[in-house]
Amino acid sequence: MIRGRVWKFGDNISTDHIAPGRYFHLRNNLEELAKHVLEDAMEDFAKKVQKGDIIVAGKNFGLGSSREHAARIIKIAGVSCIVAKSFARIFYRNAINVGLPVIELKEVDEINQGDELEIDLENGVLKNLTTGKEYRFTPIPKFLLEILKEDGIVNYLKKHGSFPKV
Amino acid sequence: MGKTLAEKIFSEHTGRDVKAGEIVLARVDIAMAQDGTGPLMINEFRELGFKEVKVPKAFLFIDHASPSPRKELSNSQKMMREFGKEMGVKVFDAGDGISHQILAEKYVKPGDLVAGADSHTCTAGGLGAFGTGMGSTDVAIIFGLGQNWFKVPESIKVVVNGKLQDGVYAKDIILEIARILGSDGATYKALEFHGSCIENMNVEDRLTISNMAVEVGAKAGLMPSDEKTREFLKKMGREEDFRELKADPDAVYETEIEIDATTLEPLVSLPHYVDNVRKVSEVEKEKIKIDQVFIGTCTNGRLQDLEIALKILEKHGKHPDVRLIVGPASRKVYMDALEKGIIKKFVELGAAVIPPGCGPCVGIHMGVLGDGERVLSTQNRNFKGRMGNPNAEIYLASPATAAATAVTGYITDPRRFI
Numbered sequence: 001m002i003r004g005r006v007w008k009f010g011d012n013i014s015t016d017h018i019a020p021g022r023y024f025h026l027r028n029n030l031e032e033l034a035k036h037v038l039e040d041a042m043e044d045f046a047k048k049v050q051k052g053d054i055i056v057a058g059k060n061f062g063l064g065s066s067r068e069h070a071a072r073i074i075k076i077a078g079v080s081c082i083v084a085k086s087f088a089r090i091f092y093r094n095a096i097n098v099g100l101p102v103i104e105l106k107e108v109d110e111i112n113q114g115d116e117l118e119i120d121l122e123n124g125v126l127k128n129l130t131t132g133k134e135y136r137f138t139p140i141p142k143f144l145l146e147i148l149k150e151d152g153i154v155n156y157l158k159k160h161g162s163f164p165k166v
Numbered sequence: 167m168g169k170t171l172a173e174k175i176f177s178e179h180t181g182r183d184v185k186a187g188e189i190v191l192a193r194v195d196i197a198m199a200q201d202g203t204g205p206l207m208i209n210e211f212r213e214l215g216f217k218e219v220k221v222p223k224a225f226l227f228i229d230h231a232s233p234s235p236r237k238e239l240s241n242s243q244k245m246m247r248e249f250g251k252e253m254g255v256k257v258f259d260a261g262d263g264i265s266h267q268i269l270a271e272k273y274v275k276p277g278d279l280v281a282g283a284d285s286h287t288c289t290a291g292g293l294g295a296f297g298t299g300m301g302s303t304d305v306a307i308i309f310g311l312g313q314n315w316f317k318v319p320e321s322i323k324v325v326v327n328g329k330l331q332d333g334v335y336a337k338d339i340i341l342e343i344a345r346i347l348g349s350d351g352a353t354y355k356a357l358e359f360h361g362s363c364i365e366n367m368n369v370e371d372r373l374t375i376s377n378m379a380v381e382v383g384a385k386a387g388l389m390p391s392d393e394k395t396r397e398f399l400k401k402m403g404r405e406e407d408f409r410e411l412k413a414d415p416d417a418v419y420e421t422e423i424e425i426d427a428t429t430l431e432p433l434v435s436l437p438h439y440v441d442n443v444r445k446v447s448e449v450e451k452e453k454i455k456i457d458q459v460f461i462g463t464c465t466n467g468r469l470q471d472l473e474i475a476l477k478i479l480e481k482h483g484k485h486p487d488v489r490l491i492v493g494p495a496s497r498k499v500y501m502d503a504l505e506k507g508i509i510k511k512f513v514e515l516g517a518a519v520i521p522p523g524c525g526p527c528v529g530i531h532m533g534v535l536g537d538g539e540r541v542l543s544t545q546n547r548n549f550k551g552r553m554g555n556p557n558a559e560i561y562l563a564s565p566a567t568a569a570a571t572a573v574t575g576y577i578t579d580p581r582r583f584i
Contacts, residue, residue, distance in 0.1 A: 012439060014549040014550070016529075016550060016552050017549070017550065017551070019555070020529070020551045021528050021529030021530060021533075021552060022551070022554045022555070024239070024528070024529070024530045025203060025231075025530075026208075026237040026238070027206070027234050027242070028241075028540075029238070040550055040551045040556045045344065059350060059511060060350040060353070063349055063350070064285065064547065064549055065202075065284075065285050066203060066204065066282075066284055066285040066287075066299040066300060066301055067301075068206060068283075068301030068303060069202060069206065070301045071301070076267065086250045086350060086353065087353075088303060088350070088353065089385055090285060090299050090300065090380075094301035094303065094304075096301070097301055097303045097304060118536055143315075152303075153303055153304075153307070153566065154210060154213055154214055157214060157307070158214065158215070163206045
């Protein structure tokens with residue numbers, strides 16, 4: 001079960017918002033790069049975000065570059081899950097690969113900045129503890145859930161020696 | 167039931183007939199990473215305990231910050247060269263050019279599965295190969311295992327019929343597709359291109375269109391492999407790599423869009439999203455002043471792009487207030503442009519010609535904008551901060567529109583200069 005406080009973002013948050021190109025030289029120093037996470041979408045996000053917090057965003061989160069650093073620094077910053085109307089393809093896969101849960105929910109507009117959420121990944125249930133509303137989302141496919149359970153594909157492969165069964 | 171190009175290529179790489187929607191384990195022909203994603207790829211390759219590279223063709227490209235503008239990057243690049251030596255992986259270095267262009271010139275074959283830690287790996291679709299961008303860890307797995315899991319995508323059939331009018335180019339077609347589909351209109355899907363306009367188009371133009379498939383969220387942008395493909399491969403000295411590859415006539419598509427090339431006008435993408443597309447003829451009336459024009463990148467840095475731009479600039483001259491930056495996409499493009507006298511003419515016109523590579527497109531060096539400045543670029547992306555400054559504006563258009571804009575100093579329809 002994931003539980004955390006909401007940081008609300010809009011539609012089309014790009015990898016340039018998340019990991020700006022001007023910090024290209026920090027790509028091999030993810031702890032430092034994480035100090036600038038989402039800087040171009042919300043200037044002081046990296047300073048204010050706390051461990052366990054949840055990002056809630058609109059459509060097409062993570063569009064743009066293939067830089068896996070984007071998913072990694074969101075995780076390093078302490079974010080426990082991203083809930084969005086939809087995700088860009090490469091970002092979605094990168095997030096699963098680095099063990100960052102990502103779920104698609106149509107009703108994100110009903111969730112506000114600062115709300116407290118509780119998310120059950122396996123059963124596809126999201127509870128907004130602040131408003132009392134409960135939502136069902138399509139659960140993450142089992143294949144990907146197996147990867148998330150091991151905190152990412154590297155740990156999964158090291159432990160099991162092959163990909164999860166489809 | 168017939169197959170789309172994506173289904174054909176994945177069937178060949180899994181050894182059985184596969185359909186859209188299936189998750190498959192597929193072998194990969196070409197894998198690569200660049201200096202933005204390569205160091206992380208190498209770390210994960212080692213973390214996974216791999217001792218050798220098993221993908222048939224593996225490459226590393228130092229093209230993003232190249233030559234290196236600062237010591238942190240120099241150290242990352244050094245690590246890539248050392249890994250290349252140790253594993254027998256060829257490293258393309260400063261001056262060689264942009265990964266996607268080099269792959270198209272030297273290595274990509276129709277029907278290949280190409281996986282790159284760079285979102286514009288879909289450029290390979292221009293040669294009828296399934297090129298797709300992935301993260302560093304996925305590419306590390308491919309380097310180590312020679313394979314990875316993929317979801318066979320549904321395909322959107324994009325039919326482009328008719329003949330483009332003078333002053334309108336392949337770039338305008340893909341901007342029109344972005345306008346129609348939006349930045350997430352093809353998420354998780356492949357674009358597959360059809361129609362008389364595509365059939366008559368050379369591979370250079372096809373690469374421009376496939377390059378930007380990812381800008382509508384697509385996993386790949388697939389062109390047929392036909393006589394135009396043979397022509398291109400022959401020009402690159404590798405005609406033996408040609409084979410014809412087309413979708414079956416009864417293939418099943420998720421949806422279909424049609425574009426009439428005949429009525430298309432020059433288009434421009436406005437800040438800060440690629441799908442924010444308008445007609446240049448309309449935008450021109452607003453006299454939007456441009457400080458910098460960049461002609462280059464994996465989208466439009468090929469010889470014909472430089473030729474189109476030069477033709478306009480040679481006749482009409484560059485506006486004194488515009489900084490003009492020209493970046494050939496590869497060493498080969500640079501050499502060809504040198505031999506044809508194109509580089510000399512650009513330099514005489516007042517351009518800054520930069521070494522082959524990604525140049526200012528990725529916001530690291532060689533053309534970072536000042537606060538409030540505007541650039542018109544032939545690149546593929548205009549997200550806020552993309553070119554190094556979130557307080558600047560990026561406009562995207564064809565080399566002809568870029569050149570016309572460099573002539574007047576504001577966004578200008580190239581048709582009146584042709």
